Amino acid sequence: MPLKSILFLGAFAVVVVGALFCPVIGILGYVLHYSTGPERMWWAGAIRGLGIRYVYTIVIVTAVGMALHFRQLRFGERFFTRHEKLLIVFTGIIWLSAVLSPPTVGRYTVLDHPSVKFTKVIVFVLMLTHVITTRKRLDWLLWFLAIGTLILGWQAYNTPYGQFVRGRLEQVGGPDFVESNVLAAYLACMLPMIGVLFIQSRWPGKLLSLAAGVLATNAIVLTRSRTALLGLGAASVAAIALAPSRHRPKIGILLCIALLGGLYLSDPQFIERAGSVVEPEEERDTSAQGRIEIWKASLDLLKANPLGVGVGNFHQSIGRYNPAYEGRDSHNTFVRCYSELGVQGIAAFLAVIVSALLVLRRAARQARDLPTEQREWITYICYGVALSITAILACGITITLLYVEALWWILGLPVCLERVVANLKEETVSLPLQDTATLSVRSTAPPPKALARP
Numbered sequence: 001m002p003l004k005s006i007l008f009l010g011a012f013a014v015v016v017v018g019a020l021f022c023p024v025i026g027i028l029g030y031v032l033h034y035s036t037g038p039e040r041m042w043w044a045g046a047i048r049g050l051g052i053r054y055v056y057t058i059v060i061v062t063a064v065g066m067a068l069h070f071r072q073l074r075f076g077e078r079f080f081t082r083h084e085k086l087l088i089v090f091t092g093i094i095w096l097s098a099v100l101s102p103p104t105v106g107r108y109t110v111l112d113h114p115s116v117k118f119t120k121v122i123v124f125v126l127m128l129t130h131v132i133t134t135r136k137r138l139d140w141l142l143w144f145l146a147i148g149t150l151i152l153g154w155q156a157y158n159t160p161y162g163q164f165v166r167g168r169l170e171q172v173g174g175p176d177f178v179e180s181n182v183l184a185a186y187l188a189c190m191l192p193m194i195g196v197l198f199i200q201s202r203w204p205g206k207l208l209s210l211a212a213g214v215l216a217t218n219a220i221v222l223t224r225s226r227t228a229l230l231g232l233g234a235a236s237v238a239a240i241a242l243a244p245s246r247h248r249p250k251i252g253i254l255l256c257i258a259l260l261g262g263l264y265l266s267d268p269q270f271i272e273r274a275g276s277v278v279e280p281e282e283e284r285d286t287s288a289q290g291r292i293e294i295w296k297a298s299l300d301l302l303k304a305n306p307l308g309v310g311v312g313n314f315h316q317s318i319g320r321y322n323p324a325y326e327g328r329d330s331h332n333t334f335v336r337c338y339s340e341l342g343v344q345g346i347a348a349f350l351a352v353i354v355s356a357l358l359v360l361r362r363a364a365r366q367a368r369d370l371p372t373e374q375r376e377w378i379t380y381i382c383y384g385v386a387l388s389i390t391a392i393l394a395c396g397i398t399i400t401l402l403y404v405e406a407l408w409w410i411l412g413l414p415v416c417l418e419r420v421v422a423n424l425k426e427e428t429v430s431l432p433l434q435d436t437a438t439l440s441v442r443s444t445a446p447p448p449k450a451l452a453r454p
Helices: 003-021 023-036 042-046 053-066 084-101 114-131 135-157 180-200 202-223 226-240 243-266 268-278 284-306 315-319 333-367 372-395 403-429 431-441
Strands: none
Touching: 003 023, 003 053, 023 053, 023 114, 023 135, 042 135, 053 431, 084 114, 084 284, 084 333, 084 403, 135 180, 135 403, 180 202, 180 226, 180 243, 180 372, 202 243, 226 243, 226 268, 226 372, 243 284, 284 315, 284 333, 315 333, 333 372, 333 403, 372 403
């Protein structure tokens, strides 16, 4: 058995046993497994015959660990927040659609049907929001996301060009990243949070986050994804708009440096595809023009089926409204949502997005009562999550992310932040008088000049 297979089994055993005693270990192990997709590596052939469902096992033991340490989860008085209830309602709409609609024909014989997959996704998101409820745990989560991004970027860097599909990087990382645009969208939404970690951390953390950011940018170039450019462009605009006016020049300079770094890593093929984003209609390539034609047909589909054609049924239905695109994907998260789940589905989806942004803003406002150092930390994280939400939703305009797990992680993170703020307030109030005074003195120390604080 290869050494890497042995190391993976050892790490898996640590996660499984550790999750029973500390559920956050299971959450972090799941996140890293999702990002890197170890079962798809060459050395995984030696362990496939063991019959272990690694992801399911991690989720189950983490759930058991949560039950055993229920009183230590610190999720607050309400077991489900309003935002979490919206996620559950959206899951209910998906299952109602699956029950009432015609069955999906010949598409999910190997992969899970979207209704099944989405249920698993929301179960994990709810576990995430109930476990990641303290500053330390949130820090761990962000660093594990950065490490997963670093590994993804390293896998991309070491993938031989002969394995590229039509000159584009494909099938790197976990199952959700089989398609290059989805991989690029995930990396694009990770970059803002990696940037926040770079600003906040000391030199070892800065080096790690810098390496993750460079390798992620290089991987995006290798995917030749115009989708990622759209997401990063939207996040850049949001970065300027959401930053306090006194910090906008600094943010602008940092974005210019990042742009120059991206151009340095780019090659002629990537630059040529990037330039096609702004081409006029008569010069668009068939991929871009095809998306527009599919979106037009989807409006006819919605008019004929206001309650949707059923979860997972877009591919088998769109051909009735434009035969040239029979069996094609929507290439748009919002189009896929209203086409399959109808007006009630798109209304619930938009409600989840708005709710996530409102919870994020509320967490930032509630943090104003915290000591300076904690308040600034929360403000940074809220800023990074807001940019990540912007990036991944902008990417969703040209690709389908409705059933991609990473989207729902990002939309669930605001609940984690709100609970972290509540627990920080509780800890501050419960400190002895002298400790509170010490914390206040420390928190009034001037911040390092190199840090831009939005």
